[in-house]
Amino acid sequence: MSIDMEQFKATFIEESLEGLDIMEAVLLEMQPGTADAEEVDNIFRAAHSIKGGSATFGFSDISNFTHVVETLLDQVRAGEREVTQEAINLFLSSVDCIRDMLAGAQEGFEINLEQVAEVKAGLDRMLGSASQATVPAEIEPEATDGSPAASGWKIVFKPFPDMLRSGNDVVRLFRELADMGEMVPKVELEGLPALVDMEPEEACLSWEVTLNGSIGREQVDEVFEWVDGDCELSITPLGDEKALEDMPADKLSTAVEVSSTPVQAAPLVEERRSNNDRRQGDRRKNRSSSENSSIRVGIDKVDALINLVGELVITQSMLGQLGEDFSMDKVERLKDGLAELERNTRELQENVMSIRMLPISFAFNRFPRMVHDLCGKLEKKIELKMSGEQTELDKTVMEKIGDPLVHLVRNAVDHGIETPEVRIKAGKSETGTVHLNAYHQGGNILIEISDDGAGLNRDRILAKAIERGLANNGDNLSDAEIFDFLFQPGFSTADVVSDVSGRGVGMDVVKRNITALGGAIDVESRPGNGSTFTIRLPLTLAILDGQLVRVGEQTFIIPLVSIIESLQVESSRVNAIAGSAELYKLRDDYLPIIRLYDAFGLKPDSASLEDGLLVVVEGHGQQAGLLVDDLLAQQQVVIKSLETNFKKVGGISGATILGDGTVALIVDIGGIIELSQNGRKCANSAAA
Amino acid sequence: MDVAEQIASGLAGTGEVDGSQFLTFLLAGEEYGVDILRVQEIKGWNAVTPIPNTPEYIRGVINLRGTIVPIVDLRRRFGLEPMEYGPMTVVIVLKVMREDKSRVMGIVVDAVSDVYNVQDESLKPAPDFGSVVNVDFVQGLATVDETMVIILDIDHLLNSGELAVMDSAIEHE
Numbered sequence: 028m029s030i031d032m033e034q035f036k037a038t039f040i041e042e043s044l045e046g047l048d049i050m051e052a053v054l055l056e057m058q059p060g061t062a063d064a065e066e067v068d069n070i071f072r073a074a075h076s077i078k079g080g081s082a083t084f085g086f087s088d089i090s091n092f093t094h095v096v097e098t099l100l101d102q103v104r105a106g107e108r109e110v111t112q113e114a115i116n117l118f119l120s121s122v123d124c125i126r127d128m129l130a131g132a133q134e135g136f137e138i139n140l141e142q143v144a145e146v147k148a149g150l151d152r153m154l155g156s157a158s159q160a161t162v163p164a165e166i167e168p169e170a171t172d173g174s175p176a177a178s179g180w181k182i183v184f185k186p187f188p189d190m191l192r193s194g195n196d197v198v199r200l201f202r203e204l205a206d207m208g209e210m211v212p213k214v215e216l217e218g219l220p221a222l223v224d225m226e227p228e229e230a231c232l233s234w235e236v237t238l239n240g241s242i243g244r245e246q247v248d249e250v251f252e253w254v255d256g257d258c259e260l261s262i263t264p265l266g267d268e269k270a271l272e273d274m275p276a277d278k279l280s281t282a283v284e285v286s287s288t289p290v291q292a293a294p295l296v297e298e299r300r301s302n303n304d305r306r307q308g309d310r311r312k313n314r315s316s317s318e319n320s321s322i323r324v325g326i327d328k329v330d331a332l333i334n335l336v337g338e339l340v341i342t343q344s345m346l347g348q349l350g351e352d353f354s355m356d357k358v359e360r361l362k363d364g365l366a367e368l369e370r371n372t373r374e375l376q377e378n379v380m381s382i383r384m385l386p387i388s389f390a391f392n393r394f395p396r397m398v399h400d401l402c403g404k405l406e407k408k409i410e411l412k413m414s415g416e417q418t419e420l421d422k423t424v425m426e427k428i429g430d431p432l433v434h435l436v437r438n439a440v441d442h443g444i445e446t447p448e449v450r451i452k453a454g455k456s457e458t459g460t461v462h463l464n465a466y467h468q469g470g471n472i473l474i475e476i477s478d479d480g481a482g483l484n485r486d487r488i489l490a491k492a493i494e495r496g497l498a499n500n501g502d503n504l505s506d507a508e509i510f511d512f513l514f515q516p517g518f519s520t521a522d523v524v525s526d527v528s529g530r531g532v533g534m535d536v537v538k539r540n541i542t543a544l545g546g547a548i549d550v551e552s553r554p555g556n557g558s559t560f561t562i563r564l565p566l567t568l569a570i571l572d573g574q575l576v577r578v579g580e581q582t583f584i585i586p587l588v589s590i591i592e593s594l595q596v597e598s599s600r601v602n603a604i605a606g607s608a609e610l611y612k613l614r615d616d617y618l619p620i621i622r623l624y625d626a627f628g629l630k631p632d633s634a635s636l637e638d639g640l641l642v643v644v645e646g647h648g649q650q651a652g653l654l655v656d657d658l659l660a661q662q663q664v665v666i667k668s669l670e671t672n673f674k675k676v677g678g679i680s681g682a683t684i685l686g687d688g689t690v691a692l693i694v695d696i697g698g699i700i701e702l703s704q705n706g707r708k709c710a711n712s713a714a715a
Numbered sequence: 716m717d718v719a720e721q722i723a724s725g726l727a728g729t730g731e732v733d734g735s736q737f738l739t740f741l742l743a744g745e746e747y748g749v750d751i752l753r754v755q756e757i758k759g760w761n762a763v764t765p766i767p768n769t770p771e772y773i774r775g776v777i778n779l780r781g782t783i784v785p786i787v788d789l790r791r792r793f794g795l796e797p798m799e800y801g802p803m804t805v806v807i808v809l810k811v812m813r814e815d816k817s818r819v820m821g822i823v824v825d826a827v828s829d830v831y832n833v834q835d836e837s838l839k840p841a842p843d844f845g846s847v848v849n850v851d852f853v854q855g856l857a858t859v860d861e862t863m864v865i866i867l868d869i870d871h872l873l874n875s876g877e878l879a880v881m882d883s884a885i886e887h888e
Contacts, residue, residue: 338781581764628768667782669776671782671783672782673820676767678767690776692764
C-alpha cells in the first residue's frame with residue numbers, strides 16, 4: 028500500500044505556514060521583559076509542530092533550524108531566559124527563515140542558505156551565551172531540566188513490554204543519542220525470557236547508557252519524548268569532577284546543586300510526564316478553537332458560487348418581469364422560470380453559503396510585521412492601530428487591494444510619521460500612530476489609513492503641479508483637487524516629503540488599481556495633524572444594486588450607490604453658462620447637467636429638460652445631474668464585462684442581462700462626468 | 716435552423732477531410748469564407764443593444780447565454796451599402812484570436828452559403844490593388860466550381876480599426 032506523501036506534505040506546509048503566522052503575530056505582541064506564559068506557549072507549540080513535521084518529511088534543514096529556535100523558546104518558557112528586544116527580533120528573523128525554507132521545500136528551489144546560516148549563528152550565539160547570564164543564581168531545583176551542559180548523562184531506559192507496538196524504534200533512539208556525543212550503552216539482559224516464551228513484538232531489554240559530551244538536558248529529553256509514558260526512564264547528570272572544574276564560576280552553584288541532588292531526578296521525571304500530559308490537553312483545546320475561527324476556501328469554489336448567485340438573480344428578475352403583466356398565455360414561461368429557480372436554489376444549497384466573504388484581517392495581518400520592520404529601519408517609533416478587522420470583503424477585492432494598502436501604509440510610516448525628535452519638537456508624543464480602519468457603508472467597504480504625522484504639504488504639491496503644467500497659477504483649487512495631483516502618473520514630490528522618495532511615487536498605480544475595482548480613493552490632510560487616505564470599494568464585483576433608467580429606446584443602469592436623489596426639473600432653476608454648460612440650482616449647490624442622450628448619441632423622447640428627470644449622482648467626488656427620460660425599476664444586476672469580448676467604452680462600466688434576455692449597459696458615473704467635462708473642454712477650445 | 720442542418724449535412728457528406736474547411740457566406744453578391752473551426756455558431760438576427768460612441772459598423776452587443784458578445788456588421792465594415800435586416804440575415808459567431816487570448820464576436824452577413832474543402836496549395840494570394848482596395852483582411856482566394864471565394868483573415872479583420880484599440884484603451888485606464 029503506498030500513501031501519497033505529497034498530499035500530506037502540502038498539508039504540512041500549509042499548517043506550518045499558519046503556525047509561522049501565529050508565531051509572528053504573537054512575537055509582535057510581545058513586550059521585552061514580560062513574557063506571558065500563554066504567548067510563549069503558543070509560539071513554542073507552533074515551532075514544535077513545524078519541527079516534528081519537517082523531520083517526518085525529511086526536511087532536515089528545517090527541523091535542525093527549528094530545533095534551535097525551540098530550545099531557546101523552551102528556556103523562555105521555563106522562565107530561564109528573559110525576553111529581550113534582541114531575542115524577539117531574532118525570533119522574527121527565524122520565522123522568516125523558516126518561511127523561506129518551507130517555500131523552498133514546497134517549490135523545490137534553492138534557498139538563501141547564507142541568511143539562514145546567519146540567523147542560526149545568531150540563535151546559537153544566544154543559546155551559547157547561555158541562560159546563565161540572565162538566570163538568577165538562586166534558581167529552584169526544577170530548573171535543572173533547562174540547565175545545559177552537564178558533561179554527560181546517565182540514562183536508564185526500561186521500555187514497557189508494549190512500547191514497540193506503538194511504533195517506537197529503540198534503534199532510532201540510540202542513533203539519535205549517538206549523534207549527540209560519545210555513547211556507551213550497556214544492555215541489561217535480566218528480563219530476557221526463554222526463547223520459547225519470547226514474543227517478537229515485546230520489548231524485554233533495558234539499557235543503561237552513559238552519554239559523554241556537553242549536551243543539554245532538553246536534547247536528551249527530546250530523544251525520549253515520543254516514548255514518554257511507554258517506558259521507565261531516568262536521566263541523571265554525570266557527577267563528573269572534571270566538568271565542575273571546566274565550568275565557569277557562575278555556573279558552579281547550579282551545577283553543584285544538580286550533581287549533589289541526584290535523588291531528585293526520579294520525581295523530576297514524573298513531574299515532567301504529568302506536565303507533558305497537561306500540555307497535550309491544552310494543545311488539543313487550542314487547536315479546536317482555532318479551527319473554528321478560520322476557514323480556507325479555494326477561489327474556484329467561491330467563483331462557482333458567485334456564478335450560481337448570478338444565475339439566480341437573472342432568473343429572479345425574469346420572473347419579476349413576467350409577473351408584472353401576467354396573462355394566462357405566459358403560463359409556460361412561468362413554469363420554465365420556476366423550474367429554473369428551483370434548480371438554481373438547489374445548486375446553491377449544495378454549494379452551501381458556508382463559503383463566506385473573508386474578514387479584512389486577511390489583508391491587515393501583514394501590517395504589524397511590516398510596520399515593526401520599517402520602524403527598526405527608519406528609527407521611528409510607531410504604534411499601529413487596527414480596527415474593524417472583522418469587516419468582511421469579497422476575496423477577489425481583498426486580493427487586489429493588498430498591494431495598494433501596503434503602499435499606503437508604507438507611505439504613512441515612511442513619510443507621514445516624523446522622526447521622534449521632530450515629533451517632540453512639534454509638541455507631539457514621541458510615538459506616532461498609524462491607524463487602519465475598515466467599515467461598511469451602504470454597499471461599500473471603506474478602508475482608512477490615517478497617520479498623525481506632519482500631513483501633506485499643500486503648497487508644495489500645488490507648486491509642483493504648476494511646475495508640471497497640471498495647474499495654472501491663478502487657479503483657485505480646493506484641497507481635494509490639489510491632493511488629487513498626487514495620483515497623477517510620475518508625480519513625485521520627493522523634495523516635499525523626504526529625501527529618498529515622496530508621496531506620489533506609485534500613487535498613480537494605487538489609484539489605478541482601486542479604480543479598476545470600481546472604487547475610489549480620497550485624501551484628507553491637515554498640516555501638522557497627519558493625513559487620512561480613504562479607500563472606498565464595492566463589497567463585491569459580481570452583483571450591483573441598479574436603478575434602471577430609460578433614455579430614448581434604450582435602458583441603462585445607474586449604480587444605486589452613486590445616486591443621491593432624483594427630481595423633476597424646474598426650468599427656473601436651470602442656468603446656462605455661455606449657452607452651453609447647463610447648471611441646475613439644487614438647494615445651495617449648482618450641479619452641471621449631463622444630458623445622457625447627448626453623451627451617448629441617442630435620440631431622446633424629448634430634448635426639453637422639463638419632460639425628463641434629473642438623477643443626481645456622485646462620482647469621483649463630483650456631483651452632477653443626469654437627464655434621463657424615465658426611471659424604471661430598481662433591481663440587482665449581475666455585472667458582465669464588456670472587455671472580455673470587446674473593449675472598454677467611455678462612460679460605460681459594464682453590461683448586464685435583463686430579465687428578458689437583452690443586454691443593458693451600466694453607466695460609469697465617474698467616467699460619464701469626466702467624459703462630459705472633456706467634451707465641454709473640447710467645445711470650449713474649439714470655440715476659442 | 717435550415718442553414719445549420721445544411722451545414723451539418725455538408726460536414727457529414729465530406730467524409731475524409733483534405734486541406735481546410737471553410738464556411739462561406741454571401742455579402743453583396745460575393746462569397747466569402749472563414750475557417751470553419753473558428754465558427755462557434757450561426758444564429759438569426761435579433762435586436763442588439765447599441766454601444767454609445769462606437770462606429771456605425773459595431774451594431775452593439777447581444778447576450779449569448781450569459782456572455783456579452785459584440786456584433787459587427789460586415790457590410791458596413793467594408794463600406795458597402797447597408798442592407799435592411801431580413802429573415803435570411805444571419806449572425807455568425809466566431810472565435811477571434813489575438814495573441815494568446817481569444818474573444819467571441821459576431822458578424823452580420825447577408826446569408827450563409829456553403830461549406831467547402833479547400834486545399835491549402837490551391838489558395839491563391841489576393842492581388843495587390845494598392846490603395847484602391849485594402850486586401851489586408853484577405854487570407855487568399857479560392858476557386859470552387861468556377862466561382863471565386865474570398866477567404867477572410869478574421870483575426871486580422873476583427874482586431875483592426877476601432878476594434879484594435881481595446882488593449883491600448885485598457886492600458887490608458
